[in-house]
Amino acid sequence: MAHTQTSAPADAAGAAPRQEKASAGASRHQLVAFLIMAAFFAVAPLVVYPVFLMKVMCFALFACAFNLLIGYGGLLSFGHAMFLGTAGYVAAHSAKVWGFTPELAILTATACAGVLAWVTGFLAIKRQGIYFAMITLALAQMIFFFYLQAPFTGGEDGIQAVPRGKLFGIFDLSSAVGMYPVVLLIFLGGFLLIWRIVNSPFGQILKAIRENEPRALSLGYDTDRYKHVAYVLSGTLSGLAGGTKALVFQLASLTDVHWSMSGEVVLMTLVGGLGTLFGPVVGAGVIVSMQNYLAQIGAWVTVVQGVIFVICVLAFRRGIVGEIANILRKPL
Amino acid sequence: MEIFGIPTQALFGQLLIGLINGSFYALLSLGLAVIFGLLNIINFTHGAQYMMGAFVAYLLLNKAGLGYWWALLLAPIIVGFTGVLIERFMLKRLYNLDHLYGLLLTFGVALIIQGLFRNEYGASGLPYQMPAQLTGGINLGFMFLPNYRAWVIVASLIVCLSTWFVIERTKLGSYLRAATENPQLVQSFGINVPRMITLTYGFGVGLAALAGVMAAPIYQVSPQMGADLIIVVFAVVVIGGMGSIMGSIITGFGLGLIEGLTKVFYPEASNTVIFVIMAIVLLFKPAGLFGTQK
Numbered sequence: 001m002a003h004t005q006t007s008a009p010a011d012a013a014g015a016a017p018r019q020e021k022a023s024a025g026a027s028r029h030q031l032v033a034f035l036i037m038a039a040f041f042a043v044a045p046l047v048v049y050p051v052f053l054m055k056v057m058c059f060a061l062f063a064c065a066f067n068l069l070i071g072y073g074g075l076l077s078f079g080h081a082m083f084l085g086t087a088g089y090v091a092a093h094s095a096k097v098w099g100f101t102p103e104l105a106i107l108t109a110t111a112c113a114g115v116l117a118w119v120t121g122f123l124a125i126k127r128q129g130i131y132f133a134m135i136t137l138a139l140a141q142m143i144f145f146f147y148l149q150a151p152f153t154g155g156e157d158g159i160q161a162v163p164r165g166k167l168f169g170i171f172d173l174s175s176a177v178g179m180y181p182v183v184l185l186i187f188l189g190g191f192l193l194i195w196r197i198v199n200s201p202f203g204q205i206l207k208a209i210r211e212n213e214p215r216a217l218s219l220g221y222d223t224d225r226y227k228h229v230a231y232v233l234s235g236t237l238s239g240l241a242g243g244t245k246a247l248v249f250q251l252a253s254l255t256d257v258h259w260s261m262s263g264e265v266v267l268m269t270l271v272g273g274l275g276t277l278f279g280p281v282v283g284a285g286v287i288v289s290m291q292n293y294l295a296q297i298g299a300w301v302t303v304v305q306g307v308i309f310v311i312c313v314l315a316f317r318r319g320i321v322g323e324i325a326n327i328l329r330k331p332l
Numbered sequence: 333m334e335i336f337g338i339p340t341q342a343l344f345g346q347l348l349i350g351l352i353n354g355s356f357y358a359l360l361s362l363g364l365a366v367i368f369g370l371l372n373i374i375n376f377t378h379g380a381q382y383m384m385g386a387f388v389a390y391l392l393l394n395k396a397g398l399g400y401w402w403a404l405l406l407a408p409i410i411v412g413f414t415g416v417l418i419e420r421f422m423l424k425r426l427y428n429l430d431h432l433y434g435l436l437l438t439f440g441v442a443l444i445i446q447g448l449f450r451n452e453y454g455a456s457g458l459p460y461q462m463p464a465q466l467t468g469g470i471n472l473g474f475m476f477l478p479n480y481r482a483w484v485i486v487a488s489l490i491v492c493l494s495t496w497f498v499i500e501r502t503k504l505g506s507y508l509r510a511a512t513e514n515p516q517l518v519q520s521f522g523i524n525v526p527r528m529i530t531l532t533y534g535f536g537v538g539l540a541a542l543a544g545v546m547a548a549p550i551y552q553v554s555p556q557m558g559a560d561l562i563i564v565v566f567a568v569v570v571i572g573g574m575g576s577i578m579g580s581i582i583t584g585f586g587l588g589l590i591e592g593l594t595k596v597f598y599p600e601a602s603n604t605v606i607f608v609i610m611a612i613v614l615l616f617k618p619a620g621l622f623g624t625q626k
């Protein structure tokens with residue numbers, strides 16, 4: 001990965017590092033790539049089944065949020081399903097039982113995921129590397145059992161027939177034509193936010209911590225706090241994806257909190273390219289399509305996923321977008 | 333007879349189940365700790381290898397007519413050998429990379445193994461006959477103790493303590509501990525460290541398979557039997573800290589007991605109690621009960 005050398009100044013408070021201009025700003029080819037992506041998702045529903053595209057966008061946002069943590073912070077969470085699932089349940093419950101409007105349901109869901117991320121992050125940040133992965137996995141499993149037993153989640157059935165409602169009480173979202181632009185805006189908004197975070201001084205410090213934590217610490221940065229904030233941001237944005245997904249499918253179920261979902265988001269990011277901006281989107285597209293087209297082969301999907309994992313780790317660690325970026329010699 | 337309003341029969345029954353689960357936690361976390369010590373990776377395949385142990389026992393009985401005692405001997409060797417292959421052909425390539433890649437690779441391998449077994453044998457459990465010598469039980473007066481369960485606890489204790497003895501008290505173990513500290517130095521003394529790493533992985537995997545064989549008559553043999561268990565064992569490992577062999581054993585049995593007690597007094601929390609304990613331990617002793625913070 002080509003990182004511009006920007007050693008952050010040893011700012012005493014670590015709060016107001018200087019503005020990076022040329023190095024940290026969004027580069028032109030990234031902007032071009034973004035426009036292509038936006039145009040693709042805007043035009044694609046004319047050709048491709050819109051619900052499928054909405055699914056891809058939800059998972060793409062989820063994977064981008066996950067990538068914020070692993071790709072830029074170097075923290076491998078194996079429990080990100082807890083944010084996706086929690087937000088799904090909150091959005092579904094508030095829309096169905098409390099009669100929230102969709103925007104309010106999604107906001108509530110995102111906030112709940114953020115709170116959950118704050119609490120679990122506080123615990124998980126205490127250990128690093130492999131332990132961090134195990135702790136997040138265990139915490140997510142705890143959350144899974146909670147939802148399995150909690151009465152409001154409907155257990156194995158989940159919360160079904162969630163009304164999509166009317167956006168701001170005006171725009172009817174019940175059809176795909178109504179829902180699609182909303183999902184597209186949420187996805188692009190989330191993506192731009194992550195892009196902004198990555199290029200912000202905060203994102204630069206996060207990368208510094210990933211590359212060399214003792215050094216960042218010795219420069220006066222409270223690395224634990226930066227990691228915690230990154231974790232909360234990542235969890236919150238995963239929640240945004242989860243809340244939206246619950247309204248798109250009008251369903252919140254245990255699948256979204258299960259550990260296999262945490263594994264899937266790792267796989268998407270890995271396939272697309274860890275630490276690349278567009279990799280998680282491509283990865284989500286590949287994995288979701290694969291699941292759709294391979295649905296009839298049942299349990300073989302798990303085997304195929306496992307094989308992709310092994311191949312990626314052994315021979316294809318840059319991922320699809322990482323390889324392209326390597327050929328172009330430009331970060332994507 | 334009652335204690336705290338709970339019939340002793342029920343209380344001791346649950347404690348016994350707790351100890352049984354504890355034996356499996358101890359055996360599995362011990363294997364994880366041994367592998368982690370030398371390879372610096374967390375073996376996510378451990379749960380799948382535990383399941384393979386149970387399936388090898390099932391297949392030995394139904395295809396080859398070899399009973400429980402043969403399985404106890406052969407399953408760890410067979411599954412351990414598959415572990416050696418995984419180490420030789422896959423894990424070996426990752427040692428100079430970030431340790432997280434080892435976790436991702438073993439996760440992928442676990443998905444493959446579990447998926448293949450599910451395709452072949454379906455998701456439902458298959459029964460495995462208890463060995464004839466260990467059927468029945470003893471009435472201890474306050475509870476009925478099935479022989480097989482007593483055997484599992486005693487056998488896993490013996491295996492755990494022998495492993496501890498070999499690693500902490502023998503020449504071979506001292507090589508192993510030295511290689512954990514500084515592999516280059518040990519290699520320069522003429523010890524074949526790569527082979528030691530391979531065999532260690534095989535041994536850890538063998539322990540998981542042994543646990544699988546012992547679990548087969550108690551739980552049903554099913555492709556998913558290790559998938560959720562491994563997550564609990566991860567929590568056990570976080571609670572104990574992987575620095576100490578004895579720590580893994582004590583934590584494993586202890587948490588099994590606590591889980592059993594929870595089933596008696598507050599059954600709703602029995603699934604989550606170990607994770608809650610993990611959170612509490614992280615708050616007060618982040619390195620784990622027996623671990624040392626690096």
